[in-house]
Amino acid sequence: MTAEPHPQAAELLERSHRLGADPRNTNYAGGNTSAKGTATDPVTGQDTELMWVKGSGGDLGTLTGGGLAVLRLDRLRALAVVYPGVEREDEMVAAFDYCLHGKGGAAPSIDTAMHGLVDAAHVDHLHPDSGIALATAADGEALTKEAFGDLVVWVPWRRPGFQLGLDIAAIKTANPQAIGCILGGHGITAWGATSEECEQNSLRLIRTAETFLQQRGKAEPFGPLLPGYEALPTRERRTRAAALAPVLRAIASADRPQVGHFTDSGAVLDFLARDGHPRLAALGTSCPDHFLRTKVRPLVLDLPAAAPLEEAVARLKELHAEYRAEYRAYYDRHATPDSPALRGADPAIILIPGVGMFSYGKDKQTARVAGEFYVNAINVMRGAESVSSYKPIEESEKFRIEYWELEEAKLRRMPAPKPLAGRIALVTGAGSGIGKAIAHRLVAGGAVVVVADMNAENAAAVAEELGGADKAAAVTVDVTSEEQIAAAFDETLMAFGGVDLVVNNAGISISKPLLETTARDWDLQHDIMARGSFLVSREAARIMIEQSLGGDIIYIASKNAVFAGPNNIAYSATKADQAHQVRLLAAELGEHGIRVNGINPDGVVRGSGIFAAGWGAKRAAVYGVEEEKLGEFYAQRTLLKREVLPEHVANAVFALTGGDLTHTTGLHVPVDAGVAAAFLR
Template sequence: MGDEPEVAELLDRGHRLGADRRNTNYGGGNTSAKGTGNDPVTGGPVELIWVKGSGGDIGTLTEAGLAVLRLDRLRALTDVYPGIEREDEMVGAFDYCLHGRGGAAPSIDTAMHGLVDAAHVDHLHPDAGIALATAADGPELTRRCFGDRVLWVPWRRPGFQLGLDIAAIARDNPQAIGVILGGHGITAWGATSTECEARSLEIIETATRFLAEHGRAEPFGPVLPGYEALPPERRHDRAAALAPVLRGLASTDSRRTGQFQVGHFSDDPAVLDFLARAEHPRLAALGTSCPDHFLRTKIRPLVLDLPAGTPLPDVLARLRELHEAYRRDYRDYYQRFAGPDSPTMRGADPAIVLVPGVGMFSFGRDKQTARVAAEYYLNAINVMRGAEAVSTYAPIDEAEKFRIEYWQLEEAKLQRMPKPRSLAGRIALVTGGGSGIGAAIARRLAAEGACVVVADRNVEAAARVAGEIGDADRAVPVLVDVTDPAGVEAAFAAAALAFGGVDLVVNNAGLSISKSLLETTDADWDLQHDVMAKGSFLVSRAAARVLLDQGLGGDLVYISSKNSVFAGPNNIAYSSAKADQAHQVRLLAAELGVHGVRVNGVNPDGVVRGSGIFSSGWGAQRAAVYGVPEEELGAYYARRTLLGREVLPEHVANAVFALTGGELSHTTGLHVPVDSGVAAAFLR
């Protein structure tokens, strides 16, 4: 961190404000501080402003996320401001005000912070503040709530002119501590960081009390019979059944660019209550208002118009009808307001789907985006509740929403985003993912951008692997015994609730017992065939249901073995089960190809180091068969190969990625040897 005390105070203030979602949502709002730094050329003092950069989040902000500008140059822009019709040009001018090297790109709200004559400024999106900002009689409510301590600013799109407007109010009203921005949020200022933070919280807490004291009891109207929340178990079962279908619908446009949407499910009590009330269709149709809300949720959600207990086939049929209608309406919206210079329509699919009795499904390019969209729509519900409690919810009109959604500056921000990784938007489920080959596969797929469900009968091991990969936006552990049909179905339901479905399933769970024919018991045979042959069948069957519901194609990968084609001694049960798996690949490739599902296999040689199977006794058994010390088994296997190299879990993971990463899009029914060249296992 730099030496300036203002920076430390600014970051601390932002972290405290951003930690409470009642103050502002993830990525919403910005904070700033003014102070003195050293000119890198003259060494003399220079007035600076530090302000949260474009796309950052105040709750997790670091110094690298701050834009640092010379205050004199920023304020000098008022002398060359060409007027509101050309105010977007000022964002490019901010670059000429930057101080030093590095730092974040200045955001559209930089003028708001720089032009207000106060050392510290906060701009936040609290639900209570936006409730007043979106009320039909917002100016009068603001006066009643705050007197002349907080003033009203009519709706204006974020930009240089809004900064001038707020600066003028602050200058002409020395008693004021902040403003309510119509349709938008709040801005507060102070001479010190402590004073600014206290004033922001005062505005939020005062608005919250005002809504509670003056609001009516049931702003969303009475409960609609039949629209009440289903019991938790029924609710989650219904959500798991709906999620893959909705994910497929929400990916209608994005799949054309090779990207699928990732899903998130929420049955927050506030969502369920909203959907159970009589006014929810009217309010949902009005859409969200705060720009940060509808940029992430689109201007309105898709809302199912059926009671909670409607049979699933009828629900699915109606959702497909509503999806087509939503797409038509969105295209009409785009065509109504698009001009010659408007960016191309980005996609007509919903980001938010509301299902009475069940909850909210949200979709985005990755899990975090989908989850944050849900958080924003929950904020929007809270805003609607507050506005309806004391007035009538009256968001900004669609023309203004379009101006922001298809703003050239917003488009430029999207174009600056890094190119997605190969498996971005894909959801993988790996059985036996808690150790060895499965863990290596889970890590590799996650590194390539996939969300990963780490499935294992040892849920603690699965949780360790998932934790190594990252937080729940990247990987989740799931308990599964692949021999249990109900448990397998439950694992896929968990994947649907976590990420919206599944695209890439790796049948990796396995074990081995090395015995001669006469020593192999019925139990030995049944155990190995139950786990590998039957287990793969159960997993593939459950996966196929999800893949077909999504309609997005997908991948099944079997981790078979060179033993599926190689005849070795004392291995009858294991090798037979692996041969069963190998033929499942061919059978399912033939059956599922019409649905765009590719089925392929990987045939490794013995993976000794890092393998769960070998460490559980299999290694000692195989070493005894070949008459070598167990610690030399990996080297023994390597010596008998053409390349003379030992096979490790990472090498198997590489093959799985090669089959699923996009370059082999026209390959199915293939077995890829990962055995360093075992001539006897060559496929014929």
């Protein structure tokens, strides 16, 4: 049974949820909140002053009690006495651990000192676009005075840490009338005697800044429209985005595979249509939360929206080479012998005028959030340019934070990536049975998955089971249609930026004797499985070759590909076709690093859409057994006497693609519990 949180902690969580629910107040996972109060020390039995504060990581909107760090205030405040100075302030982070109260809770964040040293019962530190706009304006201090009078105080830029906490504490003491401060280049901090007052002060600061920017700001802060850079019509924009996606993913993944996210919001398209966007994009983002996720600046295509596709691709490759060289130079300019190693020189944000923004990360959520942060940065630039000029923190300060040892330590604490992390899969026939099991296994292994199925309702349900939009997407596709297959892959590109792993699983089974098998039966069976697998593999290979990241194509064939059984000429011949496609494509695509392998299941009855659709009844009739005992019948004819389930086929897919069989292609793996007559020779 979970203990009830302390009343102050419960109140803090409620305030955090309200503030974090509105993106105008702070970005995802940005900012932190705190509350001070008393509780009984279980050792002494005396009341002890404590502080509950959002710990490292997490998001205000979804914060739980486990995401709070709980510290003793007497010990935290005593750190000021032993503080060795700004040159050694990072040492204080480790000292926070000696201030913790009780077991569990989150690790204290770098902003803990700001909350603990400020003489207020409740403190909010947030990253609202309006506040950061003032914080990054060239004359932000004067604008803060104009907007707030003496109600809000300007704090010059200082890297987050113990010294910033001391600075804010001193400013609050010197300005008893103040409700908060603007942190130059960074964000805002507000305080109050009660949780309600603190929240009201935070919102007052944010909304006053918004109103000031709206009333004081000029109409077109990014400048006039740049001819030829206006947004393309929606359909044309999406078509061009899909056409560019494989090349852009190759650019973002030169160092390590990345998952992508696409945004063509009005804010992005308007920014890229204005003549100020090249200058502003080159200045980069300012708030540490922003550039830690977006890198110091984006890669921007410097061609009009309607430039020929081939010209755009060629230019993007040139810009990528320049970006990598410039990023390396940035690292070399500021790195010291103690700096962490360069983490990768590819862009996290790629801006395409007239089309939109592609953002990249280790997984879909990271990519999506990076894009959200760059939209925040655009809003910040708009606000700063509307009343002044945008002036982010110095490049050297960005480097100090990006390659901060404390950030590096945070990265080291993260769990090791799963085997399929960064990989994008598409599974046909994934709305049920074997395909559904494969989709679940791939997501469990770290991949994102496109659930492709003719049944839209089933596909959507499976995608939701897998975790929703950050884990899976659903597409409706008839694999006999070239147009629908192309559209399904375009949707995959728009959802995740590329494709690395394709499983040809869609199929039907027509079980009839030769003399009862019609030409229509034959054609339908071959259209769905032989022709469908060919069309899917062809489109997958085209994208994989463009990405230059290799890839995997898996065919779910059958033991019937090599075993001559009765009354299934159409099905077995089609499976033999698929089996040979594996060999042919393995031979052809190997030079591109694309591996093609097959799996030969047998007797997968439970959970099978094919068996439920009538195939089971027909096969049971052929063998003279009851349909509900068909799985048991198949098991008894195997060497292992075990029934084969969809999960067993899914495990074989993972074995082929999970990273251990890197030098295997052209292989067929039996998953049949041992059918001697189907042994490969």
